[in-house]
Amino acid sequence: MSTVIATKPETAAPHKAKATRPGAARGRGAPLLGLLAWIVGILFFLPVAWMVLTAFHSEQDAATNPPSVAADLTLQGFREFFGATSGASPWPPLINSATASIVSTLLVLALAIPAAYALSIRPVRKWTDVLFFFLSTKMLPVVAGLLPVYLIAQQVGMLDNVWTLVILYTSMNLPIAVWMMRSFLAEVPIEILEAAAIDGAGLLTVLRRVIVPVAMPGIAATALICFIFSWNEMLFARVLTGVVAQTAPVFLTSFVTSQGLFLAKVCAAATAISLPVLAAGFAAQDKLVQGLSLGAVK
Amino acid sequence: MTAIAPTAQTTPARPDRTPTAMRRAGDWSRRAPLLPALVFLIVITQLPFVATLVISFMDWNSLYPDQRGFAGVGNYVDVFTDATLRDSVITTIVLTVSVVLISLLLGLGIALLLNRSFRGRGAVRTLMIAPFLVVPVAAALLWKHALFNPEYGLLNGVLTWISGSDAPQPDWITEAPLAAVIASLVWQWTPFMMLILLAGLQSQPLDALEAAKVDGASALQTFRYLTLPHMRRYLELGALLGSIYIVQNFDAVFTLTSGGLGTANLPYTIYTTFYQAHDYGRASAAGVVVVAGTIAIATFALRVVSSLFREEEGRA
Numbered sequence: 001m002s003t004v005i006a007t008k009p010e011t012a013a014p015h016k017a018k019a020t021r022p023g024a025a026r027g028r029g030a031p032l033l034g035l036l037a038w039i040v041g042i043l044f045f046l047p048v049a050w051m052v053l054t055a056f057h058s059e060q061d062a063a064t065n066p067p068s069v070a071a072d073l074t075l076q077g078f079r080e081f082f083g084a085t086s087g088a089s090p091w092p093p094l095i096n097s098a099t100a101s102i103v104s105t106l107l108v109l110a111l112a113i114p115a116a117y118a119l120s121i122r123p124v125r126k127w128t129d130v131l132f133f134f135l136s137t138k139m140l141p142v143v144a145g146l147l148p149v150y151l152i153a154q155q156v157g158m159l160d161n162v163w164t165l166v167i168l169y170t171s172m173n174l175p176i177a178v179w180m181m182r183s184f185l186a187e188v189p190i191e192i193l194e195a196a197a198i199d200g201a202g203l204l205t206v207l208r209r210v211i212v213p214v215a216m217p218g219i220a221a222t223a224l225i226c227f228i229f230s231w232n233e234m235l236f237a238r239v240l241t242g243v244v245a246q247t248a249p250v251f252l253t254s255f256v257t258s259q260g261l262f263l264a265k266v267c268a269a270a271t272a273i274s275l276p277v278l279a280a281g282f283a284a285q286d287k288l289v290q291g292l293s294l295g296a297v298k
Numbered sequence: 299m300t301a302i303a304p305t306a307q308t309t310p311a312r313p314d315r316t317p318t319a320m321r322r323a324g325d326w327s328r329r330a331p332l333l334p335a336l337v338f339l340i341v342i343t344q345l346p347f348v349a350t351l352v353i354s355f356m357d358w359n360s361l362y363p364d365q366r367g368f369a370g371v372g373n374y375v376d377v378f379t380d381a382t383l384r385d386s387v388i389t390t391i392v393l394t395v396s397v398v399l400i401s402l403l404l405g406l407g408i409a410l411l412l413n414r415s416f417r418g419r420g421a422v423r424t425l426m427i428a429p430f431l432v433v434p435v436a437a438a439l440l441w442k443h444a445l446f447n448p449e450y451g452l453l454n455g456v457l458t459w460i461s462g463s464d465a466p467q468p469d470w471i472t473e474a475p476l477a478a479v480i481a482s483l484v485w486q487w488t489p490f491m492m493l494i495l496l497a498g499l500q501s502q503p504l505d506a507l508e509a510a511k512v513d514g515a516s517a518l519q520t521f522r523y524l525t526l527p528h529m530r531r532y533l534e535l536g537a538l539l540g541s542i543y544i545v546q547n548f549d550a551v552f553t554l555t556s557g558g559l560g561t562a563n564l565p566y567t568i569y570t571t572f573y574q575a576h577d578y579g580r581a582s583a584a585g586v587v588v589v590a591g592t593i594a595i596a597t598f599a600l601r602v603v604s605s606l607f608r609e610e611e612g613r614a
Binding site for chain 1: 325327328329330331332334335336338339342343344345346347349350353408411412414416417418419421422423424425426427428429430431432433434435436437439440441443444445449450451452454455456458459467485488489490493494496497498501532535539542545546548549552553564565568569572573578581582585586588589592593596597600
């Protein structure tokens with residue numbers, strides 16, 4: 001590797017030659033700014049670290065002032081959260097959250113990829129208006145549509161049903177997904193598509209065999225963001241579910257009010273419920289960056 | 299089969315193969331992939347809104363079911379004269395504007411720091427994005443109980459560490475409720491802004507920066523005349539997405555203060571009108587007003603001020 005790069009200077013792979021970035025050149029003169037970045041990063045992480053640490057403390061150690069950083073660690077909080085000693089099991093809500101998030105994410109992708117194709121690769125006329133319409137549905141506050149949704153769900157017997165959440169989460173994430181996918185698909189080289197068209201490939205074949213493989217990183221980024229937003233959603237879940245279809249965030253709030261406050265247990269619950277999103281987000285950081293900057297912009 | 303084929307082809311050329319019909323067929327093949335998403339979204343989001351619109355003109359309190367009837371604009375008069383609702387409009391504006399502005403500025407500063415190379419840059423980025431990944435309800439509970447709590451919260455604990463047992467021990471949420479909500483939301487949204495802006499900084503063409511350096515531009519000049527214009531779309535995107543989500547914030551208000559102490563924003567107020575007062579008509583009217591306001595502001599922002607929709611007119 002190194003010998004190859006040595007013979008080919010930065011021009012061959014400018015994005016890999018990070019040392020040539022001007023930012024780097026300025027950076028050498030000011031190590032203090034690197035230190036500042038570390039301090040800011042640690043400050044932002046501190047509450048998360050505190051949540052995790054408290055989750056491993058006993059209730060007595062969690063509720064002291066000044067805080068007991070070096071107190072003994074225990075799994076008691078997690079044991080109570082998972083219902084070993086008391087009350088409700090977190091598994092049904094966790095499974096509901098997983099079902100609602102994963103199924104709605106898959107549905108979003110199935111709807112958004114063809115739509116994005118129609119907005120970028122062979123755009124319909126007035127495609128900016130359509131794109132604007134998609135986004136404008138996000139401006140409609142959830143609460144403004146909540147009552148009819150509630151009444152309809154009540155009429156058709158879909159209250160406290162996880163599939164109601166699947167449908168609503170799909171509509172909640174679809175606009176953003178279309179926006180993101182549009183910019184990712186716009187980067188698919190037109191020559192590949194022309195070649196596929198000459199070979200007589202139909203729309204579905206083109207989507208499945210050409211576009212999806214090429215745009216895979218963008219699809220992954222979109223899926224990750226849809227998953228995060230669905231897993232985190234609370235307002236719909238709170239109003240439309242009760243016992244059977246309760247999701248993890250709603251379970252978390254019930255946890256506090258019904259039993260008084262046990263700080264270590266609440267922190268253990270908050271940690272456990274955030275874990276899937278934290279793990280997915282950390283594992284796919286680059287995809288996340290790519291997705292959020294959505295090339296609205298490209 | 300081969301014997302039959304010629305006879306099958308003797309059918310006359312289909313009459314609809316005229317140029318307009320062909321173009322129409324082309325248009326439909328372009329629209330077809332769009333339709334499932336469009337229809338789904340219209341059915342799930344627009345129809346309920348139409349229902350909200352209808353209910354907003356009705357007297358409908360589920361506690362008094364036999365009094366259901368047409369109310370005219372009565373609910374709207376209530377909405378505009380109700381002091382609680384007016385206050386929650388102001389709260390929503392203050393909350394959204396301050397959270398978006400503060401987290402954009404902080405995010406820009408941190409993105410600039412992280413765009414430089416230093417030891418452990420990847421690790422710092424990982425630390426930075428964690429707040430965005432914590433489930434919002436969990437984050438709100440964390441701030442309320444583990445950080446802001448006057449007796450054993452971390453903030454007052456740190457004060458005790460620094461200046462001993464006679465340190466001031468403020469009850470943060472009671473003393474500065476709106477600021478407490480803003481602080482927790484800024485903490486959650488700054489990483490989001492930072493990620494968008496960092497992507498923007500890294501997409502900046504290097505040759506322009508090199509050229510500026512060769513021409514002897516100062517770091518400040520480079521930032522003002524090269525980086526900032528390039529970042530405009532990214533700043534607008536962050537502000538747009540941030541506003542859409544923060545206007546609707548429910549979790550933080552619900553968890554931290556339960557809308558008390560002047561922190562009830564519109565989503566929370568509508569939620570209580572609907573869920574506790576059971577006044578469906580008025581809740582719907584308030585919802586319609588929010589929608590009208592948001593769409594008006596967003597349309598202006600997107601179509602007039604922003605550059606997001608002015609880019610390439612596509613490959614049409």
